[in-house]
Amino acid sequence: MSSDNNQFETRAIHGGQQPDPSTGAVMPPIYQTSTYIQAEPGEHKGYEYSRTDNPTRTMLQNLLAAMEGGDFALSYSSGMAAIDTLMRLFNPGDHTIVGNDVYGGTYRLFDKVLSRYGLEFTFVDISDLQAIEAAIRPNTKLIWLETPTNPLLSIADIQAVTDMAGDNIKVAVDNTFASPYLQQPLALGADYVIHSTTKYIGGHSDVVGGAIILNDEADYEQLKFLQNAIGAVPGPMDCFLTLRGAKTLHIRMDRHSQNALQIARFLEDQTAVERVYYPGLESHPGHEIAKKQMRDYGGMISIIFKDGEKAARKFASSTKIFALAESLGGVESLIEHPRIMTHASTNDSDFSISPALVRLSVGIEHVDDLLRDIQQALASI
């Protein structure tokens, strides 16, 4: 946990882990059980029912806390379940400032679901510190940052926002795109880190999950209560898969970042392309802040095509290695059209996604093969 002084790579493999005490198994056993025997009513070994606690989940939570350099972590059945549970720390009448380029599902949850229960939201450009400050009201309790954002890869200055928020306004950072290897928001003053572990942490497109990591013990106790009270928990097999994937996060992120930078540079030179969004490019408006707060720039790229929606759709349908699919962060390269696919829920808002935009999740295949695939898809439009 935060007392673990090892480097990230060591924490990702050993953080909060120990061989199974009863068998010596080096890898965490999958405790596929819903309940636990009690010697007498109320007398048990720390586990009573698997919604409340499960040893495989405990192991995953310990690892996630160690990776983010936090004191506590809680795992959920999906990223959305983690976000929904976090928002239940707040009460009707509380106001949240949130980025206008958040994950489509986050926008949908805030705008279509939680607003019905009296939570208030203002959507602003989170790369603009003054816009965030101007949105603060007497009842503002939370600033919700996603950085880099999805799909425009905008960058918020986490340290500047947490300084501005002070003690009375909490700051949550959805760290899904960066992963704990590239960016550690708690060290920059954030109160809560949220992950869709479905993406880079799991890393193999084989499991859905979410997490909250934090340092404040009172908030942790409340979130632990909510985790059990609401019950959006991951099963033991899901926890095992996430744990197994997480151990290689650092080497995967290095390769995702290397491949993506090379592909972003290539795309910038193509005549069919109007604009490339990648925080590792010097042309990106958030590049300097990204350089300051991230170790590298990750595997996500968005492209705007000069010829608009037609070119975007043709390109997205023509790649052979990049698979046309939602989600991101797996070892395999994916391509998608956010306006039709992941971000359709924002189409009726004033920050809907351009139909000319295509998003790439650059995988860890050989970069020459990926470049060739992009080249042939460009030739087809």
Ligand SMILES: *Cc1c(COP(=O)(O)O)cnc(C)c1O
């Ligand atoms: C996918 C995603 C989520 C939602 O996570 P699920 O695991 O799909 O529920 C939240 N935030 C970001 C940035 C995401 O990419």
